[in-house]
Amino acid sequence: MIRKSFAVVVLAAAAVLGGCAAPAGAPSAPVSPPHSIELPPRAPTAVVLPKSAPVSLDIPKIDAHSTLVPLGLDADNTVQVPPVSTPLQAGWYEYSPTPGERGPAVVLGHVDGNKHEGIFFRLKEMAPGDQVSIKREDGSTAHFEVTKVDQVPKDVFPSDAVYGDTPDAQLRLITCGGAFDRAAHNYEDNVIVYARLVADGH
Structure with missing residues (x-):
């Protein structure tokens, strides 16, 4: 699998903090934090899948459906984000x-x-137990169950929890949240959804 060193990943995490800038006049993001309940840990129940690039994302609860484009690193070793x-x-x-x-x-x-709602405009509404599906190039679909939803200030972004190795297959969904700082043209927080693989199919 293609992986960068953890040191590079930590640098990359910083880009997530600042990569959600939106122009003034964009729809307001949530100010209050989302759900803080977390599902208890359990032994993995799904088979870990072989490497296969993702094709599309489906989150029925928040009506979020999108193809998935690959995002790399910018010249300063920060994570790229989709064009605003x-x-x-x-x-x-x-x-x-x-x-x-x-x-x-x-x-x-x-x-x-661009003064429009984004793909993760309603990500704050996710809660433990919600479902996320990702179609893959090999024809399979990876099904994930949300375990936790956090809203955290960008200056204390949990890099290890987001990017660190896990014993099973997991998923992180990340967007901006909290108050919008009009002077900085950016949001003050990140909303992070944590999920684990529960099933796969063809």
């Missing part, structure tokens, strides 16, 4: 595992952009 001019486009960080592989696959999307 196409806020309904989600992307997969290609130096994380592919969804269904062992480890945390990372998917990023805008809360809004």
